[in-house]
Amino acid sequence: MSRTIAILGGTGPAGVGLALRWARAGETVVVGSRSVERAQEAVAKIRERAGAGAKVTGEENAAACAGSDLLVLTVPFEGQAALLKQLKPAFRPNSILIDATVPLASSVGGRASRMLGVWQGSAAQQAAELVPKGVTVVGAFHNASADVMNGDDPVECDVLVCSDDPEATKVVMELAAKIPGVRGIDAGKLENARIVEQITALLIGLNIRHKGHGGIRITGLPETSYRSS
Amino acid sequence: MSRTIAILGGTGPAGVGLALRWARAGETVVVGSRSVERAQEAVAKIRERAGAGAKVTGEENAAACAGSDLLVLTVPFEGQAALLKQLKPAFRPNSILIDATVPLASSVGGRASRMLGVWQGSAAQQAAELVPKGVTVVGAFHNASADVMNGDDPVECDVLVCSDDPEATKVVMELAAKIPGVRGIDAGKLENARIVEQITALLIGLNIRHKGHGGIRITGLPETSYRSS
Numbered sequence: 001m002s003r004t005i006a007i008l009g010g011t012g013p014a015g016v017g018l019a020l021r022w023a024r025a026g027e028t029v030v031v032g033s034r035s036v037e038r039a040q041e042a043v044a045k046i047r048e049r050a051g052a053g054a055k056v057t058g059e060e061n062a063a064a065c066a067g068s069d070l071l072v073l074t075v076p077f078e079g080q081a082a083l084l085k086q087l088k089p090a091f092r093p094n095s096i097l098i099d100a101t102v103p104l105a106s107s108v109g110g111r112a113s114r115m116l117g118v119w120q121g122s123a124a125q126q127a128a129e130l131v132p133k134g135v136t137v138v139g140a141f142h143n144a145s146a147d148v149m150n151g152d153d154p155v156e157c158d159v160l161v162c163s164d165d166p167e168a169t170k171v172v173m174e175l176a177a178k179i180p181g182v183r184g185i186d187a188g189k190l191e192n193a194r195i196v197e198q199i200t201a202l203l204i205g206l207n208i209r210h211k212g213h214g215g216i217r218i219t220g221l222p223e224t225s226y227r228s229s
Numbered sequence: 230m231s232r233t234i235a236i237l238g239g240t241g242p243a244g245v246g247l248a249l250r251w252a253r254a255g256e257t258v259v260v261g262s263r264s265v266e267r268a269q270e271a272v273a274k275i276r277e278r279a280g281a282g283a284k285v286t287g288e289e290n291a292a293a294c295a296g297s298d299l300l301v302l303t304v305p306f307e308g309q310a311a312l313l314k315q316l317k318p319a320f321r322p323n324s325i326l327i328d329a330t331v332p333l334a335s336s337v338g339g340r341a342s343r344m345l346g347v348w349q350g351s352a353a354q355q356a357a358e359l360v361p362k363g364v365t366v367v368g369a370f371h372n373a374s375a376d377v378m379n380g381d382d383p384v385e386c387d388v389l390v391c392s393d394d395p396e397a398t399k400v401v402m403e404l405a406a407k408i409p410g411v412r413g414i415d416a417g418k419l420e421n422a423r424i425v426e427q428i429t430a431l432l433i434g435l436n437i438r439h440k441g442h443g444g445i446r447i448t449g450l451p452e453t454s455y456r457s458s
Contacts, residue, residue, distance in 0.1 A: 113417070115424075145449060156448035160431075188342070188434050195344075195431040202389075202424040203447070205417050212450035218432070219385040220374060221441035 006068035009075030017149025023054040025178040032064030069095035084130040113205030124193035138163040139193030145213040154181025157215030184227040235297035238304030246378025252283040254407040261293030298324035313359040329370040342434030353422035367392040368422030374442040383410025386444030413456040
């Protein structure tokens with residue numbers, strides 16, 4: 001299996017956390033950044049943690065995007081639209097873009113425990129409007145704490161996967177299940193990202209209030225609803 | 230302790246489930262309804278399940294409201310504003326109103342997995358605008374499955390409590406912890422009900438998709454953040 005996961009805007013805590021976890025799971029990961037140097041700095045840190053055998057490299061965002069058909073977007077919301085517009089010519093046809101963006105009010109100087117209203121309903125739906133035709137957007141990986149993702153313990157969090165393409169949902173649920181502790185759950189259509197994104201603001205509020213690293217678990221669904229490692 | 234919990238609009242599955250669980254915990258509960266007869270029918274069913282010693286009675290909503298300073302509102306969203314306006318003269322000063330209303334799109338013929346936009350931000354904030362001055366609104370009990378609440382098993386769900394009054398939050402967390410399996414969590418200000426209410430729509434969508442009775446757990450907070458029985 002020669003699949004490469006490209007994490008665009010991947011040098012922040014969210015991107016590095018995912019890269020670290022997938023590298024440890026043996027996946028081939030490309031960290032994308034505005035600058036190759038920053039990407040390679042992030043890669044060096046990931047290799048240190050995941051071991052020298054980790055298949056992680058760093059590239060400029062456009063090169064990372066052009067080199068893979070399994071993409072993850074982990075930028076702050078204020079950078080999402082600009083990056084997607086810039087990358088438009090770089091997308092491979094039929095690629096999957098996993099959008100983990102959360103429209104926190106902190107994007108415009110507000111609180112990270114509050115949300116912005118996005119015209120399309122969610123950051124994921126905004127992404128769907130900005131990618132070329134044929135690219136499938138999947139909303140996922142919004143809720144797991146970046147601190148926990150960047151640690152060594154299992155991640156006590158379910159990943160709710162929203163997409164209008166059941167095959168893409170399946171791929172992303174499998175990627176989620178590569179992270180110890182995580183369970184992937186099919187949360188239905190892309191529009192449901194409206195709610196899943198907001199849960200992040202709720203968890204950030206809980207973290208501030210209770211000094212924790214909150215995550216969520218969905219209880220009460222049949223075992224077959226969950227994809228775990 | 231002579232506290233009485235009045236559940237207004239309490240003859241539906243959400244109200245009966247709470248009444249049943251609190252009756253079993255030894256609390257004194259009044260089920261309110263538009264008609265005394267319907268309230269008493271609900272009470273008969275609750276007594277059958279909770280035992281003859283259960284301290285549950287039925288009353289018309291206004292009488293139930295006037296007779297207690299610990300109130301719970303469990304009506305469909307389309308009935309919330311009208312009931313609160315009707316009850317306005319009945320509220321005791323300094324009472325606590327726990328609002329469990331969720332503005333599901335099904336209130337206006339849409340899907341129960343989608344939400345309505347509420348001008349005030351959430352049903353709980355709408356309630357706060359409609360109650361007399363001095364009444365404290367607390368948003369809570371949105372997410373636990375009514376089916377599970379009406380059963381005999383522990384309820385695998387956390388109750389996120391939102392209020393601008395820390396003392397009221399404490400009271401409601403304690404009420405939550407009376408239900409086996411439930412943990413009460415201080416989720417901060419009333420405005421956070423915006424997100425907590427939406428989680429219900431997400432869970433309803435998951436229930437439809439996966440044929441389950443979904444609930445949520447918050448992971449990763451210190452033990453002291455949770456109030457459980």
